[in-house]
Amino acid sequence: xxxxxxTGDDGAKAPxxxxxxxxxxxxxxxxxxxxxxxxxxxxxxxxxxxxxxMALRNARDLYTRRNExxxxxxxxxxxxxxxxxxxxxxFFESPQGKDYRHATYYTKxxxxxxx
Amino acid sequence: xxEANASATRITPGNALRPEDIxxxxxxxxxxxxxxxxxxxxxxxxxxxxLGWWISRAPELEEDVxxxxxxxxxxxxxxxxLTYAGRAWDKTEDDLAYFRREPExxxxxxxxxxxxxxxxxxxxxxxxxxxxxELYSRLVGSSDPTLAAIAAKAVKEVDYHRDHxxxxxxxxxxxxxxxxxxxxxxxxxxxxYVEELFTDYPLVDELGDAGVRPSTLREPFxxxxxxxxxxxxxxxxxxxxxxxxxxxxxxxxxLGYIIAELQVLAREYPGASW
Numbered sequence: 001x002x003x004x005x006x007t008g009d010d011g012a013k014a015p016x017x018x019x020x021x022x023x024x025x026x027x028x029x030x031x032x033x034x035x036x037x038x039x040x041x042x043x044x045x046x047x048x049x050x051x052x053x054m055a056l057r058n059a060r061d062l063y064t065r066r067n068e069x070x071x072x073x074x075x076x077x078x079x080x081x082x083x084x085x086x087x088x089x090x091f092f093e094s095p096q097g098k099d100y101r102h103a104t105y106y107t108k109x110x111x112x113x114x115x
Numbered sequence: 116x117x118e119a120n121a122s123a124t125r126i127t128p129g130n131a132l133r134p135e136d137i138x139x140x141x142x143x144x145x146x147x148x149x150x151x152x153x154x155x156x157x158x159x160x161x162x163x164x165x166l167g168w169w170i171s172r173a174p175e176l177e178e179d180v181x182x183x184x185x186x187x188x189x190x191x192x193x194x195x196x197l198t199y200a201g202r203a204w205d206k207t208e209d210d211l212a213y214f215r216r217e218p219e220x221x222x223x224x225x226x227x228x229x230x231x232x233x234x235x236x237x238x239x240x241x242x243x244x245x246x247x248x249e250l251y252s253r254l255v256g257s258s259d260p261t262l263a264a265i266a267a268k269a270v271k272e273v274d275y276h277r278d279h280x281x282x283x284x285x286x287x288x289x290x291x292x293x294x295x296x297x298x299x300x301x302x303x304x305x306x307x308y309v310e311e312l313f314t315d316y317p318l319v320d321e322l323g324d325a326g327v328r329p330s331t332l333r334e335p336f337x338x339x340x341x342x343x344x345x346x347x348x349x350x351x352x353x354x355x356x357x358x359x360x361x362x363x364x365x366x367x368x369x370l371g372y373i374i375a376e377l378q379v380l381a382r383e384y385p386g387a388s389w
Contacts, residue, residue, distance in 0.1 A: 026175060047177050054282060058177040060275075061184050 028077040029055040031062070033069040041073050049074075132264040134194040134208060140261065142202075147321035148259055149203035150221070153211070154318075154362055155250075156196030157222035160212060161370070162243060163189035164377050168230055178233075181279060185240070188272040195265040213381035217371050218364040224357055225308035227369040231301065234287050234294070238301035241280040245339050246312050247273045249332045258324035281343050288347035299349065306352040311359035312336075318362075 026048040032041035044063045049055035055074040064072065083091055099105045108115055144152065166186035173179040197208040225243060230236045251273055254266035287298040313333040319326060344351055360366075380387060 048175055049177060050286065054286070057279065057282065058181065061181045062177060065180075065184060 026050050029059070029074045030077050030080060031055075031059040032073040032075070033059075033063055034071040035069055037070060041071065044068075046077060052076075131268040132195065132261070134191075134198040137195055137198045137202070137261060137265075138207070140199075140202060142261070144199060144203050144259065144261070145325075146203055147318060148262070148325050149200040150318055151322055151326045152196045152200035152262065153221045156193045156200060156211075157220050158226050158243075158247075159189040159196065160193035160377075161220070161222045161373060162226040163187070163193060164373050165226065165228075165230060165239075166236075169236065174233055182236075185276050185279065188269075188276065192265065192269045192272075195268075199261050199265070209381065213378045217366060217374060220364065220366065220370060220374065221362050222366075222370070223308065223311050223361040224359060224367050225305070225312065227361075227367060227373055228305065228308060229369065231304065232297055234297035235301035235304055237280055237283045237287065238298070238305040240276065241284055241302075241343075242305055242309055242312075242340075244273055244276040244280050245336055246332065248277050249335050249339070250327055250329075253327045253332070257326065262325060284343060284349075285347050288349050298347075299352075302349065303352040303354060306354050307357040308359075310356035311361060314359060314362070316362050 027050075028046055029049055029052075030046050031044045033044040034041045044059075047055065047058050047062055049058045052074065056072060059072050059074050063069070095101060163186040166182050166189070169182040170179055170186075173182055193212070194208050197211045201207055201211050225239065228239055230239075248270065251266040251270035255263050255270060257263040257266065284298065287294040289295070313329045313336070315328055315330045319328050340351065358365075
């Protein structure tokens with residue numbers, strides 16, 4: 001490689017190796033593949049591309065070469081807002097112990113059919 | 116292929132004709148059809164060998180994979196064409212790929228031209244892909260059912276190669292001053308080898324409806340090229356054509372080195388597999 005990020009985890013870092021002029025790395029894109037009709041798109045990985053159309057083509061080359069998909073989405077990685085891993089407690093612990101949010105918590109009333 | 120049986124573990128997609136199937140065919144091509152299959156197979160084989168050089172050397176990892184995919188598609192086409200050609204002379208695809216000498220190759224000069232920089236490779240890809248698409252989209256109507264079946268599989272793949280090269284032509288031509296300069300230089304270095312693609316050698320007269328007359332592809336090729344170059348705000352280079360002669364086994368100095376690298380392992384260790 002002649003510099004530039006290719007690993008997918010340091011998209012914003014400027015390349016530093018080599019004697020040539022440093023150049024900006026291509027932006028990072030997240031790829032979603034739908035494996036067949038009726039299923040939803042599933043996150044497959046990420047890639048670098050100079051623009052959206054090239055991202056779509058790179059996704060085709062990188063993530064569907066073994067017949068994995070019938071449809072592709074690419075999304076700029078910067079457009080994805082993620083939950084804060086350090087805020088796991090206040091985000092995700094609350095439902096624990098609240099069994100009444102599951103249908104199975106409730107007993108069937110007498111005389112109710114077709115449940 | 117029906118979507119129901121599509122899965123990530125399936126290796127051979129659909130009902131496409133594979134070289135292994137062609138090797139088992141009952142029918143043998145005529146000598147003329149076999150020679151014609153050699154033309155098309157050698158173009159694909161030499162181009163694939165050239166493109167393989169880019170693996171690990173492309174501007175980005177993603178482009179390594181894109182060019183490698185294109186090379187692998189071309190090897191697939193070469194395998195089918197050479198297997199079919201070999202049926203006429205009781206030779207395998209490997210006999211033809213690894214044990215012919217330079218003057219026995221029938222590829223055009225275009226595919227043996229050096230990779231140069233990325234823009235020059237894109238210029239060569241652009242010409243090859245547009246030419247192959249015009250060719251294969253007509254060869255699907257061949258009176259020879261095997262050639263028609265190979266073309267039917269190849270035309271879809273080449274359609275993608277066409278798109279890949281066009282996307283890059285547009286971006287390099289309209290990117291920076293440097294990328295535009297390189298794109299113009301790449302097209303200029305490639306253009307002398309365009310004319311040879313459309314030359315009707317005497318073999319064409321023996322093919323009847325089995326082959327496609329190269330000269331008939333010139334007009335649609337020129338129209339397709341013009342449309343893209345206008346969009347990219349480029350001019351078709353005005354350069355004289357090269358001497359050509361690849362279909363007759365007369366090659367430039369580049370082919371010898373390419374086939375030396377292609378063949379060395381098979382010749383050093385006959386029957387080797389890996």
